[in-house]
Amino acid sequence: ETGVTQSPTHLIKTRGQQVTLRCSSQSGHNTVSWYQQALGQGPQFIFQYYREEENGRGNFPPRFSGLQFPNYSSELNVNALELDDSALYLCASSGGGAGETQYFGPGTRLLVL
């Protein structure tokens, strides 16, 4: 059973650019959630996808968007990057049931200059 993987591990972009981050869910998981963790903070919920549909969203602007594919892998897209978007982006997969534990990937470290 493979765990949650994310790519790339690190990324540097400039303000105004667009970025796509990728996540492969743990085998058998149909739900993926994305989190942003700024330095010194806890992870903040961005949104969740369940069977390719958005299933809830946190307080993030529309320039943060996502996709989930039939194989349950996922993408996080951020348009018009701002300096404050610099953070660790984590994805977590789970089985989708109430109270199901989320398993996190190692994250993608994004730096916006």
Add this chain to the structure above:
Amino acid sequence: DQQVKQNSPSLSVQEGRISILNCDYTNSMFDYFLWYKKYPAEGPTFLISISSIKDKNEDGRFTVFLNKSAKHLSLHIVPSQPGDSAVYFCAASAGGYQKVTFGTGTKLQVIP
């Protein structure tokens, strides 16, 4: 609006002693609480959870206590080991919904 608060950014404990990590929450709709452990360069790892219908849950050296009236939970690690040194996040969710709200974390250092 920090709905889950961990007021101690760091904690140092001697090996073999008890580590107590505390967490407070403000949202009375939260009914499921979790603790995650995070090592550098890794994602958070689930440690232990508790439902609001319970006041205690135990798993080996780890015990979580929930005081709903005080909106407070704590994680006890007994005995503490150097490998427990990590950042611990308290987290909560409401209604089985998997949006999880995290605290800011407490960095635990267990001194050999």
